[in-house]
Structure formats: structure tokens, C-alpha cells
Amino acid sequence: MTTAGRFGIYGGAFVPETLVPALEELEAAMNEALADPAFIAELDGWLYDYAGRPTPLTLARRLTEACGGAEIWLKREDLVHTGAHKLNNALGQVLLARRMGKTRIIAETGAGQHGVATATVCACFGLECVVYMGREDIRRQALNVYKMGLLGAEVRPVDSGSRTLKDATNEAIRDWVTNVENTHYVIGSVVGPHPYPTLVKRFQRVIGDEARRQALQRWGALPDTVVACVGGGSNAIGIFTAFLEDEDVELVGVEAAGRGIETGEHAASLEAGRPGVLHGAYSYLLQDANGQVRETHSISAGLDYPGVGPEHAALRDAERARYVTCTDGEALRSFHRLCRMEGIIPALESSHALAVAERLARELGPGHRVLVCLSGRGDKDIDTVRAVSGAGEGDS
Amino acid sequence: MTAATAGRFEAAFAAGAAGGRPGIIPYVTAGFPGPDDTAPLLLACQRAGSLAAEVGIPFSDPLADGPTIQSAGWRALEQGMTPARAISEVARARDAGLTIPVAAMTYINPVLTMGIEAFAGACAAAGIDGVIVPDLPVEEAAGLAASLGAHGVAHIPLVAPTTPTSRVARVAATAAGFIYCVSVTGTTGARESVSPAALDLLERVRSVTALPRALGFGISRPEHVEALTGHCEAVVVGSALLDAIASGGDDPGAIAERFVRELRGVGAAG
Ligand SMILES: Cc1ncc(COP(=O)(O)O)c(C=O)c1O
Numbered sequence: 001m002t003t004a005g006r007f008g009i010y011g012g013a014f015v016p017e018t019l020v021p022a023l024e025e026l027e028a029a030m031n032e033a034l035a036d037p038a039f040i041a042e043l044d045g046w047l048y049d050y051a052g053r054p055t056p057l058t059l060a061r062r063l064t065e066a067c068g069g070a071e072i073w074l075k076r077e078d079l080v081h082t083g084a085h086k087l088n089n090a091l092g093q094v095l096l097a098r099r100m101g102k103t104r105i106i107a108e109t110g111a112g113q114h115g116v117a118t119a120t121v122c123a124c125f126g127l128e129c130v131v132y133m134g135r136e137d138i139r140r141q142a143l144n145v146y147k148m149g150l151l152g153a154e155v156r157p158v159d160s161g162s163r164t165l166k167d168a169t170n171e172a173i174r175d176w177v178t179n180v181e182n183t184h185y186v187i188g189s190v191v192g193p194h195p196y197p198t199l200v201k202r203f204q205r206v207i208g209d210e211a212r213r214q215a216l217q218r219w220g221a222l223p224d225t226v227v228a229c230v231g232g233g234s235n236a237i238g239i240f241t242a243f244l245e246d247e248d249v250e251l252v253g254v255e256a257a258g259r260g261i262e263t264g265e266h267a268a269s270l271e272a273g274r275p276g277v278l279h280g281a282y283s284y285l286l287q288d289a290n291g292q293v294r295e296t297h298s299i300s301a302g303l304d305y306p307g308v309g310p311e312h313a314a315l316r317d318a319e320r321a322r323y324v325t326c327t328d329g330e331a332l333r334s335f336h337r338l339c340r341m342e343g344i345i346p347a348l349e350s351s352h353a354l355a356v357a358e359r360l361a362r363e364l365g366p367g368h369r370v371l372v373c374l375s376g377r378g379d380k381d382i383d384t385v386r387a388v389s390g391a392g393e394g395d396s
Numbered sequence: 397m398t399a400a401t402a403g404r405f406e407a408a409f410a411a412g413a414a415g416g417r418p419g420i421i422p423y424v425t426a427g428f429p430g431p432d433d434t435a436p437l438l439l440a441c442q443r444a445g446s447l448a449a450e451v452g453i454p455f456s457d458p459l460a461d462g463p464t465i466q467s468a469g470w471r472a473l474e475q476g477m478t479p480a481r482a483i484s485e486v487a488r489a490r491d492a493g494l495t496i497p498v499a500a501m502t503y504i505n506p507v508l509t510m511g512i513e514a515f516a517g518a519c520a521a522a523g524i525d526g527v528i529v530p531d532l533p534v535e536e537a538a539g540l541a542a543s544l545g546a547h548g549v550a551h552i553p554l555v556a557p558t559t560p561t562s563r564v565a566r567v568a569a570t571a572a573g574f575i576y577c578v579s580v581t582g583t584t585g586a587r588e589s590v591s592p593a594a595l596d597l598l599e600r601v602r603s604v605t606a607l608p609r610a611l612g613f614g615i616s617r618p619e620h621v622e623a624l625t626g627h628c629e630a631v632v633v634g635s636a637l638l639d640a641i642a643s644g645g646d647d648p649g650a651i652a653e654r655f656v657r658e659l660r661g662v663g664a665a666g
Binding site: 014017019022161166170178277280285289 | 457459462503504506508530531535556558563582583
């Protein structure tokens with residue numbers, strides 16, 4: 001098992017033969033477009049004039065005071081148009097697909113943020129858009145389902161397996177195998193076969209590139225620690241990449257511990273999985289003793305995924321990043337604290353990163369800075385939070 | 397029990413060569429419809445005159461499969477089917493007199509979990525003659541192909557209508573037993589007709605290799621087999637057979653036997 005597109009021993013392209021030529025075509029188009037200043041200028045135009053970049057770096061003033069330790073700074077991807085970092089990647093990939101002459105766009109979605117982002121960009125270009133979404137996620141992310149409809153996309157419910165992101169991804173890949181001639185598959189995270197993890201990283205690294213520049217401008221220094229939640233791992237890779245060479249900057253990824261690692265009901269692939277192949281890549285995977293992929297649980301649909309991007313597996317092996325976990329309950333408490341103290345309603349995914357940032361800020365103590373990727377806003381999660389917290393309840 | 401020999405495929409294809417009409421390779425999911433049905437189904441396929449048989453080792457996330465094989469696999473998994481148990485079903489069938497070649501089809505993750513070397517050894521010991529892994533393109537296949545080869549088990553790669561001819565040649569160079577030709581750009585599942593792209597692929601395969609060609613994905617009816625006379629040496633029929641078994645009575649073996657005979661274009665006695 002050796003080929004291009006590896007991160008250490010991880011990655012690769014384990015796909016049906018039908019897709020191999022399409023992946024080769026995508027890789028060639030990616031390399032060509034990324035080397036073309038006109039493409040980069042077009043992408044930047046959309047990122048800055050449409051998506052609302054650059055996003056601010058915000059000091060979480062009261063949260064910092066409450067923790068009594070390091071300063072907690074938020075990279076505000078919740079302010080990107082459509083409410084999450086996902087648009088950075090959707091814009092890049094759809095622009096690339098247009099360049100490749102593809103007329104039909106498909107995507108998978110868990111929380112619905114990637115689906116909404118993809119539907120949004122397709123609306124901008126009048127492209128046909130089909131989004132696969134597990135029935136369970138359709139239930140818990142009803143707002144985003146409705147939004148995708150408004151934007152002109154077709155949401156196809158997926159009833160197989162656990163009816164969540166993993167199964168939606170299977171169906172999207174099956175669609176792509178069938179319609180590969182005219183269709184581009186906009187994968188939503190740094191997962192999937194080569195070249196996707198590299199492609200998505202390229203489109204998400206704008207998060208960290210901006211944050212690093214902003215840090216140097218504002219503080220004349222780099223953060224001590226950078227924290228991001230890890231579903232597939234795209235917002236984390238997005239904010240980590242610019243800091244990879246800065247050896248003194250600690251990089252921390254946060255996986256979903258769900259109801260607790262010990263209960264088995266979680267989505268912490270790096271913490272509790274072992275390497276295997278899912279969706280075309282070799283990486284850490286939650287699986288049983290026979291290599292069947294396990295069902296996962298997280299209160300946040302966007303983290304409810306049994307795999308993880310191959311670069312995270314490699315960063316962990318190389319000890320360049322470390323990975324910790326956060327339970328549903330801890331994430332919820334941080335969700336409420338950010339609402340009450342900073343006037344920001346965060347996505348439940350991002351709340352996992354916040355919980356760990358609070359922990360680390362206390363450990364580091366005053367005089368240090370923790371940078372958190374606030375990957376998205378929480379409007380989509382209001383129903384979930386209302387259901388578990390009870391009406392009118394604040395800091396549960 | 398007879399150990400695996402890549403030669404079993406060679407002999408079977410050589411015997412079929414004169415006939416014209418492609419030989420039938422029925423596909424059954426191990427553990428479907430019930431945990432103990434697989435060995436009897438393989439023997440029924442043999443009685444019906446199948447050229448070979450294919451046994452699917454179910455995986456939770458079968459990317460290359462359509463709804464029929466997906467649901468057969470999940471049903472088998474729910475009833476406790478495992479890779480080791482699937483392999484032992486073939487050994488059981490061999491002990492009961494199965495002599496036709498058998499290929500196992502599965503995905504790479506269960507193989508990695510068992511360990512490539514252990515998997516190859518277990519296949520050989522059980523009398524599995526070839527292995528098909530649809531999510532293992534030639535770039536990733538060297539390790540498995542080498543282990544299988546060392547145990548005398550054929551690595552049977554797939555080519556698709558989207559595969560350029562130069563790549564078909566590269567894939568064929570790693571193949572043993574036969575080359576699996578995917579008839580459609582799509583997943584497994586019964587279809588109405590054989591696409592022109594399939595005939596084109598079969599021609600292109602013949603232009604670069606002398607290996608026997610089995611056409612699979614979508615083949616479901618006797619007319620399809622008839623129409624493929626002279627175009628390929630075998631057809632793999634999976635979803636249509638599983639559909640027949642699923643909607644038929646409580647004797648899967650009898651259903652399979654009748655189904656294969658119909659595909660062969662012979663009567664009940666043939
Ligand atoms: C707001 C938000 N953050 C994070 C994620 C997790 O994805 P990733 O790990 O690729 O950033 C999602 C996925 O839906 C999301 O919507």
C-alpha cells in the first residue's frame with residue numbers, strides 16, 4: 001500500500017476503479033488551478049467580497065475573566081456567510097468544478113452546514129445541487145434542511161446504517177460512481193480519497209493564515225495554544241496549517257466524547273479507534289473486532305463521524321498535534337457560557353473546542369493566549385439545545 | 397477439503413471455452429438469507445452448472461454496492477456473520493463436494509483487520525481460489541496481490557468503462573484467474589440491459605490481455621447472457637439472484653438452482 005497522497009502512512013485512495021480516473025482528473029485540475037494566479041484571484045474575490053472574509057479575532061473578555069487564566073481568543077468563522085467555515089471549501093471546490101466543466105454538484109452533510117454552504121455556492125452559479133443527508137440528521141438539523149430547499153438544492157434522505165454523516169457520505173460516493181462524467185463531489189472535510197484531504201486543506205488554511213497574521217498584528221506574538229474541534233477535521237486543519245512550523249505553538253484537536261468514552265457512545269476516532277479504511281482513506285476509524293465500522297454518537301451532528309482526516313492521524317503520530325476529548329455535557333455547558341458571557345451563540349461542534357480552551361486557559365494561567373477556532377454559529381442547534389436544556393434554562 | 401489453486405479457474409474457463417455462451421458466476425452474500433444458507437447455496441449453484449461462484453464477505457459500508465447487496469450484507473451482519481465465518485462456509489461447502497472455483501469478494505477494511513497475510517492464508521486453507529476487493533485499485537493492491545499469490549490464491553482486479561485502455565493493461569498485469577469487468581459506471585444492482593460501454597470495455601480488455609473476462613454489475617436476465625455470447629467468457633450475477641432469493645420461498649437452494657439454469661438457457665434437467 002504505497003501511493004501518492006499519503007500523510008505518513010495514512011491517506012491514499014481506496015476507491016472503486018470507476019472513480020480512479022476522476023480522482024486523477026481532479027488532482028491534475030487542482031494542481032493546475034492552484035498554480036494559476038487568475039484562479040486564486042477569483043477565489044479571493046469570492047472569499048472577501050461575498051463570504052465576508054477576513055473574519056475577526058475576538059477576545060472572549062468575560063469568559064477569560066471567569067476562567068482566571070490565559071486569554072481566550074476566538075477566530076470568528078461563525079461570521080462567515082452561511083454561518084460556518086464550510087463555505088471556504090465549498091467556494092473553492094465549486095469554482096474548481098466549474099473550471100473542470102462539471103455541471104452537477106453533489107455533497108454529503110451532517111450538521112447541514114456543508115450542505116447549506118454547497119447549496120449557496122451552487123445558487124450563485126446556477127448549478128444543479130444534490131445533498132445527501134442521513135434521516136437522523138435531517139430530524140435534528142431541520143432548519144438547515146429547509147435552508148437548502150430555499151437555496152434550490154435537493155436534499156436526499158439516507159436511510160441506511162446509522163442514518164448520519166457516514167451513511168450520507170456512502171450515498172454521495174455511490175452517486176459519484178454513477179454520475180462521474182458530469183458530476184463533481186464536493187466533500188465537506190479533510191477526509192476521503194486523495195486528493196480531497198489536500199484540496200480541502202488548501203481551501204481551509206485561510207483560517208489559520210489570517211489568524212496568524214492577525215495575532216502578529218494585534219499582539220506582536222503567536223498564540224501559545226490553538227484549539228479546534230475535529231469531526232472530519234477541516235476547521236482544525238484549516239487553523240493548524242499556518243502554525244505547523246511554529247514549534248512553540250501547541251496544537252490541540254478536540255474529538256467528541258459523546259456520553260463518555262467508557263460508554264462506547266462517542267465519536268472519538270483518534271482516542272478510541274484503530275487505523276482502517278473508510279470512504280477511501282486509511283486513517284483512524286471506530287470499528288469492531290471484525291473491521292465493521294461502528295455507530296457513533298455525538299450531540300453535535302457535525303462531529304458524529306467514525307473516521308478522521310488522515311493528516312490528523314499523521315500529526316498525532318508525529319506528536320505535532322495532540323488530541324483530547326469533550327463530552328456532550330461539557331460542550332453544552334460551554335455553549336451556554338459563551339451565549340451568556342460573550343453574546344455569541346456557538347455551534348455545538350465549536351462548543352467542544354471552547355470547553356477544552358477554557359480548561360487549557362486555566363492550566364496555562366495569565367500572560368498566555370489560547371486561540372480557538374469558533375467554527376460556526378449555533379442557530380442550527382437551537383432545537384437540540386432546547387430539547388436537552390429545558391425551556392428558558394441558561395447555564396445548565 | 398481441497399486447498400486453493402489458481403488452476404481451478406484456469407481449468408473451468410478452459411472447459412467452457414468451446415461453448416460460446418458465457419459461463420455463469422453467481423454471487424451470494426455469506427450469511428444471506430440465513431447464517432447457514434451459504435454452503436448449501438454454493439452447492440446448488442454447482443448443481444445448476446455454474447462456471448464458478450462468488451461469495452460476498454459482508455462489510456458495514458459497501459461503497460460499490462447498490463441497495464440489494466447492501467441490505468443482504470446488513471442482514472447477514474445482524475445475524476452475526478463475520479469474515480472468518482464466511483470463509484469457513486466455503487470450507488464447509490468444499491467438504492460437502494464443491495469443486496467449482498470460488499472467489500471471495502469483500503472490502504479492504506475487513507481484510508486489513510484480519511491482517512493481509514492471515515486473510516490470504518485463511519482463504520487458501522478454505523479452498524477459496526480468488527479474491528476480489530472493489531475498493532482496492534491497482535495503486536494500493538500490491539501487498540494483497542503478493543500475499544494471495546504466495547498462497548496460490550488469484551488476485552482478481554476490476555476494470556470499469558472509465559478505465560483507459562493503457563490502465564487496463566496495467567491492471568491486467570496484476571491479475572490472475574480472470575479479470576472482472578464492471579459493466580456500468582455505477583454500483584451493483586439489476587439493470588434492464590447491457591450497455592454499449594460494457595461491450596466496448598470487453599473489447600478493450602481483449603486488446604491488452606488474454607485473461608478470461610467476467611462481466612458483472614447489472615447482469616440479470618437470460619437475454620443478457622445470450623447477448624454477451626462471444627463478448628466475454630463469464631458473467632457475474634448477484635443482485636438479481638439475491639432479489640429472487642429474498643422474494644422466493646423458504647428453499648434458497650432450489651431458487652438459486654432454477655435461476656442459474658434459466659440464465660444458462662437450459663431446462664430443469666440440464
Ligand atoms: C460548525 C461546524 N464545526 C465543525 C464541524 C466539523 O467538521 P470539521 O471537523 O471538518 O471541521 C462542522 C461539520 O458539520 C460544523 O458544522
